[in-house]
Amino acid sequence: MVGLVLALVGVPIVALGLYDLIQRRHSILRNFPVIGHFRFLIEKIGPELRQYIVADNDEERPFSRDQRRWVYATAKKENSYFGFGTDDDLDKPGRIIFRNAPFPLNRKSSDEASVPCGKILGGWRNRRQSFRPASVINISAMSFGSLSGAAISALNRGSKLSNCLHNTGEGGISEHHMHGGDLVYQLGTGYFGSRDLDGNFSIDALMKTIANAPVRAIEIKLSQGAKPGIGGLLPAAKVTKEIAKARGVPVNRDVASPSAHTVFSDVEGLVEFVELIAEKTGLPVGIKSAVGSEKFWNDLASYMAETERGPDFVTVDGSEGGTGAAPLVFSDHVSLPFWHAFPLVINAFAKVGLSDHIVFIGSGKLGLPAEAAEALALGVDIVNVGREAMLAIGCVQAQKCHTGHCPTGVATQSRWLERGLDPKDKGVRLANYVTGLRYEMLRLSHACGVEHPALLSEEKLAVTGDGRALMSAHSWYGVAPEITQSKQRVAGIASALKEL
Ligand SMILES: Cc1cc2nc3c(=O)[nH]c(=O)nc-3n(C[C@H](O)[C@H](O)[C@H](O)COP(=O)(O)O)c2cc1C
Numbered sequence: 001m002v003g004l005v006l007a008l009v010g011v012p013i014v015a016l017g018l019y020d021l022i023q024r025r026h027s028i029l030r031n032f033p034v035i036g037h038f039r040f041l042i043e044k045i046g047p048e049l050r051q052y053i054v055a056d057n058d059e060e061r062p063f064s065r066d067q068r069r070w071v072y073a074t075a076k077k078e079n080s081y082f083g084f085g086t087d088d089d090l091d092k093p094g095r096i097i098f099r100n101a102p103f104p105l106n107r108k109s110s111d112e113a114s115v116p117c118g119k120i121l122g123g124w125r126n127r128r129q130s131f132r133p134a135s136v137i138n139i140s141a142m143s144f145g146s147l148s149g150a151a152i153s154a155l156n157r158g159s160k161l162s163n164c165l166h167n168t169g170e171g172g173i174s175e176h177h178m179h180g181g182d183l184v185y186q187l188g189t190g191y192f193g194s195r196d197l198d199g200n201f202s203i204d205a206l207m208k209t210i211a212n213a214p215v216r217a218i219e220i221k222l223s224q225g226a227k228p229g230i231g232g233l234l235p236a237a238k239v240t241k242e243i244a245k246a247r248g249v250p251v252n253r254d255v256a257s258p259s260a261h262t263v264f265s266d267v268e269g270l271v272e273f274v275e276l277i278a279e280k281t282g283l284p285v286g287i288k289s290a291v292g293s294e295k296f297w298n299d300l301a302s303y304m305a306e307t308e309r310g311p312d313f314v315t316v317d318g319s320e321g322g323t324g325a326a327p328l329v330f331s332d333h334v335s336l337p338f339w340h341a342f343p344l345v346i347n348a349f350a351k352v353g354l355s356d357h358i359v360f361i362g363s364g365k366l367g368l369p370a371e372a373a374e375a376l377a378l379g380v381d382i383v384n385v386g387r388e389a390m391l392a393i394g395c396v397q398a399q400k401c402h403t404g405h406c407p408t409g410v411a412t413q414s415r416w417l418e419r420g421l422d423p424k425d426k427g428v429r430l431a432n433y434v435t436g437l438r439y440e441m442l443r444l445s446h447a448c449g450v451e452h453p454a455l456l457s458e459e460k461l462a463v464t465g466d467g468r469a470l471m472s473a474h475s476w477y478g479v480a481p482e483i484t485q486s487k488q489r490v491a492g493i494a495s496a497l498k499e500l
Pocket of ligand 1: 140141142143146147168169170171186221223224225288317320321322323324363364365366367384385386387388401411
């Protein structure tokens with residue numbers, strides 16, 4: 001018996017050792033047969049070891065353990081409080097501090113924790129289907145293809161339950177988007193769902209795509225913070241029947257998204273494209289972009305002010321934003337982080353008198369209470385949440401979106417892995433997260449003595465500077481208080497609150 005066990009264990013080990021000695025791919029294995037494999041194992045599970053055992057509460061990126069714990073607990077409606085007091089370094093430069101009021105507002109928030117947008121989407125250009133977004137928190141663009149059908153379905157169900165908008169991402173509209181949540185249909189350089197057989201943009205195809213879907217607005221994607229200036233390729237193996245149908249492309253063939261749009265290549269062309277789509281559909285039309293060139297934003301704003309035409313909303317995506325897959329150098333080094341990008345954009349529009357007319361949407365790790373409230377205080381009208389929404393539906397930040405092997409079934413097309421994600425249950429979690437986030441934003445505002453986070457004025461918001469210095473967030477980021485608390489913006493919020 002002992003001999004049999006030894007043979008069963010020993011023979012494979014000896015065989016492995018011999019193989020390691022003669023193979024030429026890995027020098028570690030040639031030099032350390034058998035035990036060298038532990039190095040590869042530990043490298044493979046290193047992220048999990050660090051995440052669960054080594055890293056402290058605020059250390060990890062993109063989202064720290066504290067941040068993830070808050071999202072998970074909120075999504076599950078569990079206890080999201082933390083005990084004993086902060087473990088943050090309170091003197092770290094750039095930390096946001098909300099200045100509490102001596103006499104806070106004593107408000108009871110409803111279960112929905114409604115925080116409506118202060119502006120009308122499409123109001124400035126009088127679009128036929130302009131509307132006031134009911135929620136300042138909405139779901140950011142993530143395509144069916146990068147996310148599983150079950151994940152898209154959960155996001156859409158949760159959007160309906162929490163009365164927020166669900167951006168389709170650039171992969172077209174699928175049956176998973178049709179669970180009652182209102183959509184923002186995104187058009188990227190591949191024009192998925194709006195292309196002819198040769199891949200060119202087709203307005204007829206667009207009209208057909210939106211005809212039977214609850215599309216409330218259209219977003220033209222110029223770029224994305226995590227990978228600006230490059231396109232993408234969906235390999236043939238991932239182009240299933242379902243994905244091909246949603247995108248309007250042939251099955252089992254590589255699908256490329258070019259780096260740039262083919263319909264326009266300058267400011268005038270972009271504005272023409274926006275106006276064409278808005279005119280045909282009656283919907284508000286906006287653009288999404290990472291921020292690199294300052295000149296582009298000045299040119300766009302000036303051209304829009306001159307012609308009184310152009311996008312109804314501008315989504316500014318910071319370089320800290322997420323992606324399904326991107327080259328490391330692009331995620332790490334191309335385009336500005338949100339808090340550099342956004343002031344540049346809002347200032348460009350304010351200079352020409354348009355900042356009160358455009359709806360500003362911000363994204364890039366803003367889906368947490370302090371960050372979202374800070375963004376609204378500094379001129380953002382709506383925050384889009386991407387990965388935080390993924391966390392709410394079960395993502396564990398395994399960072400495997402690009403491999404197709406997401407262990408939680410969120411960012412994969414594997415039927416087996418996707419099976420683990422129950423869209424109904426996770427839809428409720430998404431809704432809990434969105435309402436929980438709005439609730440915390442409201443509580444922050446009330447603690448500071450105002451009714452809506454966009455009313456947090458310069459004196460309510462401080463930032464720690466170097467040493468013991470404390471300065472206003474507005475001067476730290478370079479956004480004038482007159483822009484964020486303009487008469488029109490404040491009046492818009494008052495009307496929104498009255499309509500509740
Ligand atoms: C898996 C995944 C897929 C994404 N797909 C798209 C997309 O199709 N179009 C787009 O504009 N942005 C896409 N994004 C970027 C997000 O919409 C968002 O701008 C970015 O992640 C920043 O928000 P966050 O920090 O809340 O995640 C994707 C992000 C992730 C994580």
